[in-house]
Amino acid sequence: MNVQAYLRRIGFNGEPDGSAETLGKLQELHLQSVPYENLDIIHGLPLSLQVEPIYRKIVERRRGGYCFELNALFGWLLRELGYGVTDYFARFWRDETDTPPKRRHHVLRVEAEGKLYLCDVGVGGIVPRRPLLLLEGLEQRQGDELYRFDRDPEFGWMLMEQKKEGWSRLFSFTEEPQLAKDYLMASYWCEHAPDSVFKNNLIVAIHTKEGRNTVWNEEFRLFRPDGVHAFTPASKAEDAEALKTYFGIESDDGGA
Template structure:
């Protein structure tokens, strides 16, 4: 892929690229459910996501989107995060991958978290509000230089994950990528998940249910067969095997 000479690496174009990605490429773990190994090398990811019109999870989506931004002239780095799981505990280092983009100031961009902030989020702490909620970034740990990605909830701000701003290489995520695919306590094993943003909400297939969210209203229907699930994947997400 060659850079588009019509795209200037600025905040406006970054917002448009992020929005386009979120509306076009699903977050999905179908290869994990099918026992198809996910290997973190960019040619394989390009083939899967661009040529085969598939999605992926954080390591796949953010690394390939980060590569695109780099090709377009953005100052971008891979960063590692630790997701807050049920019970309030955070996962291990490299539990999650996101992107740090340096423009007039630094922004976190994340196209690999499913329901999340749809615009670049300033590292400065300014909040952003959209269909997926209100988010902000705050310092979390001065000793280890962690920041917290927080979501506004009824009970106040709730952290979704913690991260550092240190630059990482794609290979740094290999061990956790394999763990997420194979470990019994991984949130991605033993589950079928595919979700994509829409202009008015989100469509999510989770195991045997389909949830369509429109302007905050959810409607869930049960999926009765594999044939029906395959049809939904094709019709709703453009995925076929």
């Protein structure tokens, strides 16, 4: 495992100086370089939540992963660069119909220059591109997106996002530090449960400088300032080429 190889993987060419600005750049570049994807789950390949196999998958094989993989490895990188990192378990509220949602999302609290930030590179949808200061009530704008943290007496910190209809819950977490093994059962559920969205749907997503690229089952969508461009590949070869072109994924079989 090599820090410089990881930094090259995400296109970071600066000086890893432990600053808050560098932390923000690392998260932004990570979201634009490493796709969120569940190809291994779809193809029945068991996931490992140990850092070494995740490193080989993401850095050496240039694949992606989902939150339990992506934030575990990003947390390792940040620790190697001297940041203080604490792992938390979150409840993902957006689009959840059966509330309150179960705890099945991995997020990171990171200390930089004496301040605490919430970092997350493990969501396929619209999420903060840069770390958010962990301060209650402070509205934090990132481009067209606006976020703030509320405090809920039952669910702890609640990350809110502004929608047209008002403020909406994104995810929540309490300040109980987690060990790597604490995520095993939730990840196993995501891999194997009959009603798991990850088992029943192919999901791929990556941020771009212009917007996002996504896949939901067979349909590719490219979100750009001029609108959404959607298409469905006509063959397995076209599908593999599209995964390579828009996500940098060169394997069409989940790495088998």
